[in-house]
Amino acid sequence: MKLVIATNNLHKLVEIQDKLHGVCEVLNLSQIACTEEIPEDGDTFEANALQKAEYVYANYGYDCFADDSGLEIEALDGRPGVYSARYSGQDKDSEKNMDKVLMELQGVENRCAQFRTVVALVINGEKHLFEGVIKGTILTERHGEGGFGYDPIFQPDGYDCTFAEMSLEEKNKISHRGQAIDKLCQFLKNLN
16 A cells, blocks of 8 residues: 655654654655645635645545644643644744744743644545544753654653653654554555
8 A cells, every 4th residue: 555645744754664664665745746736725624634635635646634733721721732843933843933932931930831742644535533632741941852743841741851862753652743653554454
């Protein structure tokens, strides 16, 4: 089985290919010659993920899955949420995004947060959604060199390190994206 993942994010691609190895062949957008910017203007994770998967299915004819993920911080009323990648501006600069979050949380005691992912699968014209959530805390400064996005400031509950201090394998076992992809994998295995 071949599935396209609607992303150009290489970090995300590596994480997902690691999870789906042996379940199906995962093609990225460049492998299907999709070079245009896929619309992603919904106001929920579900809407954005579906929009991307449906776009590839409708325009390229491939079964496709896409995810939308973000960081939801309690003290910021769920922000940055669906705007996580472009929280500090359209340039999607992770360093600036983390700076903005840390600045907004200065002096704030409640640092509870969660990462949430929604994966949308469009297969044979049918739509399916899978969700993953991991709760944790936003630290006051960056720790670790790995991962991407907000990983250096997010410490998952029950761990004494950030996502950025974990190996890819460790992070994939517990992460929001890992959980959602596990549900996708189980669905695909049951399909075969």
